[in-house]
Amino acid sequence: MKIGYDVSQTCSSKSGTGFYADQLIRAIAKQDKGNEYYLLPRFYDYIQGEDERATTVEQQNFKNVVVQEFSDKDALFGSLDIVHSNNFRYPKDIRAKKVVTIYDVSFMDRPEFTTEANRMFCFRGTFDSVMNADIIVAISEYTKERIKYYFPYINDDRIRVVHGGNRYTLLGEKENVETIMEYGLTSGEYFLSVGTIEPRKNYETLLKAYRDYKESNRNGYKKLCIAGGYGWMEENFSAKIKKYGIENDVVITGYVSDNVLANLYRYCYAYVYTTWYEGFGLPVLEAMNFAKPIIASNVTSVPEVAGEAAILKNPENYGEFASAMDELARDESLYDKMCGLSAERAKVFSWDNAAEKMISIYNELGAK
CATH class of the missing domain: 3.40.50.2000 (Glycogen Phosphorylase B;)
Structure with missing residues (x-):
């Protein structure tokens, strides 16, 4: 044919x-x-x-x-x-x-x-x-x-x-911690979210959640990195970050190459996905590929992809995400458990x- x-x-x-x-x-x-x-x-x-x-x-x-x-x-x-x-x-x-x-x-x-x-x-x-x-x-x-x-x-x-399916090619990308250092990031010291900056991704909930997480951990908190280019209807995104007083702790990378993306996943502490709507939710699977704990929305296709391997929260409630970020950072046994669940779930797709x-x-x- x-x-x-x-x-x-x-x-x-x-x-x-x-x-x-x-x-x-x-x-x-x-x-x-x-x-x-x-x-x-x-x-x-x-x-x-x-x-x-x-x-x-x-x-x-x-x-x-x-x-x-x-x-x-x-x-x-x-x-x-x-x-x-x-x-x-x-x-x-x-x-x-x-x-x-x-x-x-x-x-x-x-x-x-x-x-x-x-x-x-x-x-x-x-x-x-x-x-x-x-x-x-x-x-x-x-x-x-x-x-x-x-x-x-x-x-x-x-x-x-x-x-x-899972992009195993990302795992094959060369390990290079200097890649993330160029963005002012340190291995294991940032939460990551990946996706185009547009309303559907619900980044405002993420920003509010991060603000509250930071307030609860003033003596030691992790940064937030958003990896994605600007899409539509988010022309004032930088102003939103400043509005919440977190401009010194939020990194926006813009669109990145596969090598940079792989290293952002590889060295992040955990992955956070506050999306309103997904047809599949590929970034969740990509983060699982690197055995990272996932905190994600409990709506649309995300539970179908994540299964029991993610901490699922209501995207309308930024407090739920803030609490989950805080708990994950404080509870080492929970962190290790979620890493293991992610690694297993990644094999399904x-x-x-x-x-x-x-x-x-x-x-x-x-x-x-």
Whole structure:
């Protein structure tokens, strides 16, 4: 079969969707030597202009191809048997079987966390996919449930759950404590949170929790590091930090490379995730990969990923997070227990398993 695979979200600074598309196709490449894969750095109207930075796979049955016309009129695109979209765009005007990954429906569940333009764009892609795609891939059981909530008449068999996996490549990144020292951080002396700075991540709760934690530990407290680039609707984030009087103890790294990210995880004391909404919650799994204790929100898909291996709290209550941070820092036995639980839970999610499920979906469609 010839399979077109959307890698448009991997062209620049990758967020969750880009990491999912990147890691999945790399895992697929390890297992599938027979089907032909055409990786598409441009996908319909999503053109970042950095095609050379898109995910590539150095394997005989993989090619990166820039398509100019997304229809059957294009010689290559028209010859594909399957097209897999990874960015909320429904692959229309083609005869190929259509697979669409839907990461979440936060734009409907929590519309206040995004812009009008993005909300309408995501809704159109999701609506067209639900109505017409051959297979919809949900990245968690939670996302599948929410899709079915809004579209109750969709055939259950058309939605397949393919969980993300653990980025073991992060563990292979070179250990270098000087990486974190450049940000004024010390090994074991900071709480870490990772993610784009945007309303959905609920960083204000984290800032309030950290303020209270610091107040309770004036004689010895750990710093807070937030690793992520600025997204939308958080133009005054620096002012919020100053408002809570913690500007000397909060580090904002901006978007970081995998090597820096790996070392931030490796040397942090614990991971704190106050998010309002996640389709999967990859950073939780990444922190578990480094056997770090997790304090996280008890909502959406986070409990599905974390299981019993995290201290789960209400994201509406910053006091709960502050108390958990304080308790973890004071109770060595609890700390050690949570480290062990994280390490075990990290083994549950594998990109190899995800790739096996995805290849099975492709083969199923190819046989129809």
